[in-house]
Amino acid sequence: MAGMVHDEGSSSVTSSPLQMFSLISLSPGIGSPYPLLREVSPEDRGLWLIRYLVGCANHVAAGSVENANLCLEQISHLASPDGDTMQRIAAYFTEALADRILKGWPGLHKALNSTKISLVSEEILVKRLFFELCPFLKLAYVITNQAILEAMEGEKMVHIIDLNSFEPAQWINLLQSLKARPEGPPHLRITGINEQKEVLDQMALRLTEEAEKLDIPFQFNPIVCKLENLDLESLRKTGEALAISSVLQLHTVLAADDETQRRTSPSASNSSNSSHRQRVLHMKQRPLGEWLQKEVGPLYCASPDSASASSPLSCNLSLKIGSFLTSLYGLSPKLLVITEQESNHNGATLIERYGEALHFYGSLFDCLESTVPRASVERQKVEKLLFGEEIKNIIASEGVQRKERHEKLEKWILRLELAGFGKVSLSYNGLLQAVMLLQSYGYDGYSLKEENGCFFLCWHERPLFSVSAWRFRSERHG
Numbered sequence: 001m002a003g004m005v006h007d008e009g010s011s012s013v014t015s016s017p018l019q020m021f022s023l024i025s026l027s028p029g030i031g032s033p034y035p036l037l038r039e040v041s042p043e044d045r046g047l048w049l050i051r052y053l054v055g056c057a058n059h060v061a062a063g064s065v066e067n068a069n070l071c072l073e074q075i076s077h078l079a080s081p082d083g084d085t086m087q088r089i090a091a092y093f094t095e096a097l098a099d100r101i102l103k104g105w106p107g108l109h110k111a112l113n114s115t116k117i118s119l120v121s122e123e124i125l126v127k128r129l130f131f132e133l134c135p136f137l138k139l140a141y142v143i144t145n146q147a148i149l150e151a152m153e154g155e156k157m158v159h160i161i162d163l164n165s166f167e168p169a170q171w172i173n174l175l176q177s178l179k180a181r182p183e184g185p186p187h188l189r190i191t192g193i194n195e196q197k198e199v200l201d202q203m204a205l206r207l208t209e210e211a212e213k214l215d216i217p218f219q220f221n222p223i224v225c226k227l228e229n230l231d232l233e234s235l236r237k238t239g240e241a242l243a244i245s246s247v248l249q250l251h252t253v254l255a256a257d258d259e260t261q262r263r264t265s266p267s268a269s270n271s272s273n274s275s276h277r278q279r280v281l282h283m284k285q286r287p288l289g290e291w292l293q294k295e296v297g298p299l300y301c302a303s304p305d306s307a308s309a310s311s312p313l314s315c316n317l318s319l320k321i322g323s324f325l326t327s328l329y330g331l332s333p334k335l336l337v338i339t340e341q342e343s344n345h346n347g348a349t350l351i352e353r354y355g356e357a358l359h360f361y362g363s364l365f366d367c368l369e370s371t372v373p374r375a376s377v378e379r380q381k382v383e384k385l386l387f388g389e390e391i392k393n394i395i396a397s398e399g400v401q402r403k404e405r406h407e408k409l410e411k412w413i414l415r416l417e418l419a420g421f422g423k424v425s426l427s428y429n430g431l432l433q434a435v436m437l438l439q440s441y442g443y444d445g446y447s448l449k450e451e452n453g454c455f456f457l458c459w460h461e462r463p464l465f466s467v468s469a470w471r472f473r474s475e476r477h478g
Contacts, residue, residue: 016136032209033370043139046086049078053093057354060097065104072098075123082380085369089362092388093354096395103396126385129378134367136457136465139448140247140339141170143467145453146430148243149177151335151471158186161331163227163412164249165192165200165379168206178213187217190293191235197224209433228256232327242333248465250338250412254346254405256320281301325419329472336421336470340454341406342463345394357394360388360406363459409454409466422473 036341040048056071079090102109131137152158158178162171171190178185190207194200200222211218223230227249328336344362347353364387372379394403413423431450438446449463451457456463 001108010182014462032105041371042086049075049086049090050224052078053090054355055137056094056097057351060100061350063112065101068097070094070102081373081384085362085365088359088383089365092361092383092391092444093358093395095388096392099392100396120196122385123196124166124199124202126381127377128387129382131169133169133372133378133382135438137167137247137442137447138169138437139457140465140467141167141173142336142433142437143426144245144247144429145170145174145177146433147335147337147426147469148174149181149426150427150429151243152186152241153181153214154183155241157187157189157240159189159191159242161191161193161235161242161244162195163244165190165194165203165222168203168210168292170245170247171203171207172210173422175210175214175218179216185214185216187219189219189221189240191221192225193223193227193230195224195226197222226252228253228324232324232331236331237328242331243335243337244328244333245337246330247339248341251340251405252254252403252405253324253345254407255400255403310447321415321421324434325415325421327384328402329420332472334471335424337417337467338412338416338470339465340412342408342466343406343412344408346405350395353394359462360464361391363462363464366446367459370445389462409456409468420473421470423453424469425470426450426455426469431455432440 036289052071052075056068056075059065059068059071073089075094078087079094080087082088083091099109102112148160160171160174175185175188178188188211191478192200192203194203204220207220208218341360344356345353345360347356348474366384367381368379390404393402394406397403416423431448434448434455438448445460447458447461449458453465454468457465457467
């Protein structure tokens, strides 16, 4: 199991926070660790937080609200949304766990959330901030655009369907590249899909202005709807070479499928609860993502009814995602490029999703810690309104409300092949451009990996996002 550590050495140190934790009762009314924690180092505080976070999640999963409440109170003395990386992560994961508990009292939960206002302008801003503060989206756009340019070489009528249309920078870059083609630019039509009309209006304005400036024949076709409700057949038009781009969006369609299919999936593996010896940790020399990788695995304790949904063997072309991918295939695209989170956040149980989310978001928080000051308002907005909301959706929501159903590339490969698509290897030119862009930022820790024609966008060697390319296959197999 990823993240599982088997200690090969022994430690003579007996004052490790992880060992001390086992001596502290989580039962109400018995002792408090707070006096002990007032003077602990940031490293030891982080270890305490990890232990409490895992313990709290197990209490929540078991329905032990009293013990979960005690854990949340203890974490509150250590966590902070404007502290170090571990404190910030703890703040948002405990918020998500508390939200899940409160949903057990629907009236109370609705009353506490009845006056919350979600502003479209704020959603646009926070996504743009993520684009600016981390290079992942920029890298995905560069790789996607290069694949489109190569696939559309010589084409005079090009149609692009953007399944998550919100950032004009991607297509502005493509327009500029098309202008530089030796044969001249094609007639370009972009169909943008988004649930918010305001987002698409801004896209249309920016892209039309750029196309006019470059003297490229251009049309932007906005469609306001949820992805699972999109009528793909209405987008068919003869005489156009079609490319489809999906950036961090395809996983949302999974929510429309009956979740009971996951609960009946065969279990690939079961986590063992074997005891292990604690090792001395030196966090200052390691990024948080690596630290979580080594420590959450051993601490993770699956609930008895946990059935793993992370195995590619459990994947089947379920109703909604199957029909959606089949409809995409029916449009006969020359190219389909997909960027998705490289993590399993679609497990059937809370504990499955929780451990994976700690690893994944630990790395993302670590990215911001390495490049953005802690007091940055922009950083706080991304952490709260983007990462924090995604964490809450993964941890606290179930059924169709749980949209953030991230899955690893191995499962998407199976789905796409079952729908009839054939994989296309991304080119060396795409990788080279992405590496050059990454180097231009001068940030340490980011890297790209190529594997079987697909690219992985990494933080300290941990893949966080995957980019893969697909084509229409005239003869379907199976």
